[in-house]
Amino acid sequence: MHVNEQTFFDGPDSFMTIHHLTIRGTNFQIGQKLAELAIERYGQSPSHHIANPVYAKARRIYLQRNYPIHWERVRGVAAAFGLDPDDDRYDPTILWYKLYVPVPAMGCSVVYYPPSTTASSSGYLSRNYDFSIGTMAEVMQMPLPPEIRNRMSPVMSEPYIMEWYPEDGGYASLAIHAFDTLSGTLDGFNSAGLVVSIMADEEAIAELGPNLELHPGPPQAIGHHELQVMRFLLDTCATTDEAKEALLTVKQYYAFVPCHYIVADRAGNSFIYENSTGRNIQHIIDSTGRPQVVTNFQIHKHPTSDKMPKGALTLETNAFWRYQTLVDRISEHTDPFTLEDLKTNNACVNIMKLFEEMSSDPAYGSIAANEQSRTLWHSLYDQQAGTAEFCFYLGEKAHADGTLTEHRSDYLRFALEA
Numbered sequence: 001m002h003v004n005e006q007t008f009f010d011g012p013d014s015f016m017t018i019h020h021l022t023i024r025g026t027n028f029q030i031g032q033k034l035a036e037l038a039i040e041r042y043g044q045s046p047s048h049h050i051a052n053p054v055y056a057k058a059r060r061i062y063l064q065r066n067y068p069i070h071w072e073r074v075r076g077v078a079a080a081f082g083l084d085p086d087d088d089r090y091d092p093t094i095l096w097y098k099l100y101v102p103v104p105a106m107g108c109s110v111v112y113y114p115p116s117t118t119a120s121s122s123g124y125l126s127r128n129y130d131f132s133i134g135t136m137a138e139v140m141q142m143p144l145p146p147e148i149r150n151r152m153s154p155v156m157s158e159p160y161i162m163e164w165y166p167e168d169g170g171y172a173s174l175a176i177h178a179f180d181t182l183s184g185t186l187d188g189f190n191s192a193g194l195v196v197s198i199m200a201d202e203e204a205i206a207e208l209g210p211n212l213e214l215h216p217g218p219p220q221a222i223g224h225h226e227l228q229v230m231r232f233l234l235d236t237c238a239t240t241d242e243a244k245e246a247l248l249t250v251k252q253y254y255a256f257v258p259c260h261y262i263v264a265d266r267a268g269n270s271f272i273y274e275n276s277t278g279r280n281i282q283h284i285i286d287s288t289g290r291p292q293v294v295t296n297f298q299i300h301k302h303p304t305s306d307k308m309p310k311g312a313l314t315l316e317t318n319a320f321w322r323y324q325t326l327v328d329r330i331s332e333h334t335d336p337f338t339l340e341d342l343k344t345n346n347a348c349v350n351i352m353k354l355f356e357e358m359s360s361d362p363a364y365g366s367i368a369a370n371e372q373s374r375t376l377w378h379s380l381y382d383q384q385a386g387t388a389e390f391c392f393y394l395g396e397k398a399h400a401d402g403t404l405t406e407h408r409s410d411y412l413r414f415a416l417e418a
Contacts, residue, residue, distance in 0.1 A: 001023070005022070031073030035076065077093075098155055108296065111291050114270065161175075180225075214256055229252060237263075240269040247263075293323055342380060
C-alpha cells in the first residue's frame with residue numbers, strides 16, 4: 001500500500017483546511033487507512049459503531065451481496081478498530097466526522113457541458129458547492145458557554161479530496177468527501193470518465209418539514225445513504241446506462257436530507273436522477289445534447305421556465321434564480337464554451353452574487369446580509385484530460401459599508417492517473 005497526503009490552506013487565517021489523500025492498495029487497505037485516520041484525527045473508537053444487531057446484520061448482508069467493493073473496505077475498517085466484521089453488535093460501514101443536522105440553506109449549482117459544446121471538445125462538469133460557514137452550535141443555535149462555542153470549528157472546515165487506486169476491484173477515482181470519509185462523496189469522477197455530483201433537494205426538505213426522517217445515529221435503514229450513492233457509482237459504473245441501472249436497482253435512504261444527482265459519461269451523455277418527495281417514484285431526466293443545468297428544485301416538477309414560480313427573489317426561490325441565470329447565459333452563448341466561460345458562468349451564481357441581487361430589494365437585503373451560506377468551492381472536472389480543478393472559499397473581509405469581499409484560492413489542479 002502507498003499513501004500520500006497533502007494539506008492546503010492549513011492556517012489560522014483560512015476558513016478551510018483541504019486534505020488531498022491518495023491511497024494505492026487493496027480495498028481492504030483503503031478502508032483500514034481511512035479508519036486509522038478516523039481514530040488518530042477524530043478520536044473514533046469501537047464505541048462509535050455500536051449498532052442494533054438486526055439492522056447491522058441486514059446492512060452487512062446487503063453490502064456483501066450488492067457492493068462487495070465497499071464490503072472489502074468495511075473489513076479494513078473493522079480490522080483497524082480491532083473488530084470482527086461479522087460481529088453484528090457493531091456497524092463499521094460508515095465513518096462519520098463533523099456531523100450536522102440540516103436546516104434550510106443554500107444549495108448548489110451544477111452544469112454539465114458535453115464535448116460537442118466546448119472549445120476543447122472535452123466534457124466538463126462545473127459545480128458550485130454552497131453550504132453554511134457556521135459551526136454546529138451556530139447552525140443549530142445551541143446555547144453553549146463561550147469557552148466551548150469558541151473551540152468549535154465550522155462544519156465544513158475540513159473536506160477531503162480523495163484519490164484512490166484500488167488494486168482488487170473498482171475504478172480509480174478522485175472525489176471530494178465530507179461528513180463520511182469512507183463514502184461521503186459530494187462530487188467526483190473516475191478513470192472511466194464518469195462524473196457525478198449531488199445536490200440537496202430543497203423542495204423535498206420544505207415539503208417534509210417536521211416529517212424529515214433523519215438517521216444521525218445508527219441507521220435503521222438498509223442500502224446506501226445519499227452520499228454513498230455517489231461513491232457506489234464511481235466505484236462501479238463507466239457509462240450513464242450503467243449508472244441509470246445502478247440507481248434504479250439499489251436500495252437508497254437519506255441519512256440527513258433528500259438529494260438528487262447529475263451523472264455524465266465521457267461520451268457526453270448526461271442525466272439528472274431524482275426521487276419523488278415521498279421516495280415512491282424515481283425520475284430520470286436525460287440531456288438533449290446541450291449543457292444540462294441543475295440546482296436544488298425538482299426538475300421533474302418544473303421542466304421548463306413557465307413551470308417555475310414567479311415573483312421576488314427570496315431565499316425560498318433562489319434555486320430557481322440560479323437555474324434560470326445559468327440557462328439564460330448558456331442560451332445566449334453562441335460560440336463553443338472555453339474553460340473561462342465555464343468558470344464565469346458559475347461565478348455568476350456564486351452565493352455572494354445572489355446576496356447582491358437580493359440586496360437590491362430593501363425587503364430582502366437584511367435577510368441576505370444575515371445568511372451564513374457561502375459558495376465553499378467551485379469544482380471543474382475535465383473528462384477527456386482526466387483532471388480536476390478546485391477554487392476554495394478561504395474567508396472574507398467586512399467593509400464599513402456592510403459589504404463583504406471574499407478571499408478565494410487560486411484553482412488547485414489534480415490529475416487522475418490512467
